[in-house]
Amino acid sequence: MSKEDFVSTMQRGYSFKGDAVLLGAAMLDGKAFAEAPVRLPLRTMNRHGLISGATGTGKTKTLQMIAEQLSEAGVPTLLMDIKGDLSGLAMPGTPAPAISERHATIGSEWSPSAYPVEFLTLSDEPGARLRATVLEFGPLLFSRLLDLNETQSSLVALVYKFCDDKHLPLLDLKDFKKVLEYITGEAKANVTAEYGLVPTTSTSLILRKLIELEQQGAEQFFGEPSFEMPDLMRVVDGFGAISILRLSDMQNRPKLFSSFMLQMLAELYATLPEVGDMEKPKLVLFIDEAHLIFDDAEKSLLDEIETVIKLIRSKGVGIFFCTQMPTDVPDDVLSQLGMKVQHA
Template sequence: MANADAVFIGRSVKPEELLLRFGNRHGLITGATGTGKTVTLQIMAEGFSKAGVPVFAADVKGDLSGIAAAGGPNDAIIARAKQVGMDDFGFEAFPTIFWDLYGEQGHPVRTTITEMGPLLLSRLMSLTEAQEGALNIAFRIADQEGMALLDMKDLRAMLSDLAGRASELRTDFGNIAPATIGAIQRRLLVLDEQGADNFFGEPALSISDLMRTTPDGRGYISILAADKLMQAPALYSTFLLSLMSELFEQLPEVGDPDKPRLVFFFDEAHLLFDEAPPALLQKVEQVVRLIRSKGVGIYFITQNPLDIPDTVLAQLGNRVQHALRAYTPREQKAVKAAASTFRQNPQIDTETAIMQLGTGEALTSMLEDKGVPSMVQKTLIRPPSSRLGPITPDERRALITKSPVYGIYEQAVDRESAYEILTKRAQEKADAAAAAAAEVAAAKQQRQVSSSGASRTLETITDRIVRNVASQVGTQIGRALMRGILGSLTGGRR
């Protein structure tokens, strides 16, 4: 029953499949906690990998790592496979590369300050408009003067240099207040506490390493360990957005390919949009709208469609809705909103169905021929072939050392960039100032020596005159005294 041109999702009144040629039209997986969203992500990733499509996904709970190991004999899973018509079902592992911003549970993931850009950095640090303006100036000056901003110390050095040159730059860029620079520097300290210092630097993650396939044609599944990263939600969402932006900027246009070049799963997607400024939302909308022409499919995973802005939600054609609960008026509103996003089926009361779905069940609507969403169907989701639940630390370490990128990212590189250039420049200024001061001191000393020499010459002449006069006077006085003394003596003789 396997369709080589589709990813099998499950069975309703018919097989529910995600057609590969519409895989870059994006998608949405929603549902309350514990209703099966991670399993749906897992079976989609398996399907794309089998079709030769590389996958990137964040593992926010650690459960998704099991995709790297074959599932074990499980009567319930085998029964579910038969129930959905998978006569050829078997357990298997999938090629996996593990990544980790902290370098603990996977290959280190880094990006540069320059690649992140001022807009995303401003969002990451929750900067005010004035602070964002100062950060933009720092980037502009770095670009103009050919200084790479690679890591945190580069940015700190650039900001300090900006503060020192504020009066010089005022004409071109306006006032740069020391308090503004100080506030940004303090925000950088907060980022340090979240581990961002490990994240910014080189070697930066290469997009090509996320788009690898195995010799037998399967796509590698890149898993980002995000359980610890979720403690810094702003860093998590900003990193994933920066990665989306890099894909958008680097990949060439391919139109509508037979299958995606890469599928990107964005779990806990609400973190991307919470309190996001309008400029950032506009950028996200632009990336989502245009990245499909680069052959990239983006799939958001969150609890409710209301977590996604309407402008983005409208572009998500492949949808899987797991159960939602409606005990409060707000939750009831959310259920109605979720039901309204589907193409209605006269055989199903969508709103009621959403609240009655069991674990492993979902409402699905996939793009059909000509890219039109299918009518919503109540679907039994297929079981995964890989392991349900996490792999062991030993299994993870073994997979990391056998990874095709092992040894590429493990050692950080610190090449010459803004920090080194500005430090060298400051040292040269200090040396020049010291040399100038030494020259001034030498000149002053020379003047003092010359003045002292003239003074000593004058003193020598004066001394000689004084000594001659004193000698003559002294001789006369000496004689008089002798005479007086002797004269009295001699005078006594007379």
């Protein structure tokens, strides 16, 4: 293919109206052509995406570049910072000849800029701590967090049902333990009469699982006040706020991280109104190390993830998964991701 044909083909493929995010320039035989920019329409950012590639191929840079341009367009973002290398967004970069040369090559102007960044945390990492109540997690996610089987999960569901019927608060792990001990102890006869047989043999195991969860720092996470979704959707002086959730100490606690993510997605879907297709999304999430969510996930949980991914785009929310291999994401979820960036 000649240079002219290549440039013409790429220009036709990436020609559209409206604002866009610049990903780079098309390349032929190792040469980039600034006149053939590769862009992503802003109005399609709620159709989700995948950024994949081996370690060191530039996934994080792509994520940062997209987040910066979304902020400039007034779109808030939430970034999951597993490796601790996204905090630089809060400070202007340092000019360097290599940076200027690269941007000139792809036809893009660059100047050092800082963005409105807020750091969040689930643990003792620096940042505003996010919290949620046990009730907000729901029995399915809470059972998954405890790694329970079907029988044990049924007892967790009974705790939730009992608290709902009796209008009891279920805020933190202490609340859950007290109710669990009550319905399997002194109130067992009454609870059995009202709800059926109570599987008390699971009580000791669940209590041990709760102790393990507390040792992982989950006690800091569960409780009030719960985080509010509008806090993630702020616009500061025309720039979309970039919320960075610091998770560098969560790699050895993947279930807590992944369960929190699923709870947050479900909360977003439940609280945001239907908006249909918009000129730009209301919020875009970037989930790094996406395999932490999907590893060892049961089918019921995967079905819930797939459902949320399918439906949340109508709420104006886009989700981008970042991982080394596309196969880290289940096929049913992968099929819902409209944009895919593969780093070689």
